[in-house]
Amino acid sequence: MTLYERIYFVIRQIPHGKVATYGQIARIVGACSPRMVGYALAALQSGSDTPWQRVINSQGKISLRIDEIENNLQQLLLEAEGVTFDEKGKTDLQQFGWEGVTWEWLNKHNMLNYEN
């Protein structure tokens, strides 16, 4: 199982209507750097079953490349799930932030070898 696959696996645990940050995903899978998460998502191709739209940066903002179409799509998908954005495109992590996985979940999937 590659690091990318672990990252996608964790992202699929994010519930509907919640969002997680890159750093949060990184800590869960044990990636030394949050960049790995971003890189994994960048390598993701459209048509994947991974809810990539629920992953945003630590400031609660959508952080995509210079692709406005995909950028708007991400916000659209999240708003369809009930996540709201302010006029600056920021979402309230206190309200919509994901709590993360449980210790039991990590143990169940043998991810304790990597961190936590």
Next chain:
DNA sequence: CTGATGACGGTGC
């Protein structure tokens, strides 16, 4: 094997 390529985060100014 080597080098290029990246959806970030924290810190300091």
Next chain:
DNA sequence: GGCACCGCCATCA
């Protein structure tokens, strides 16, 4: 709040 660094390393050509 914004900006410039720096750390970070799996994947691919």
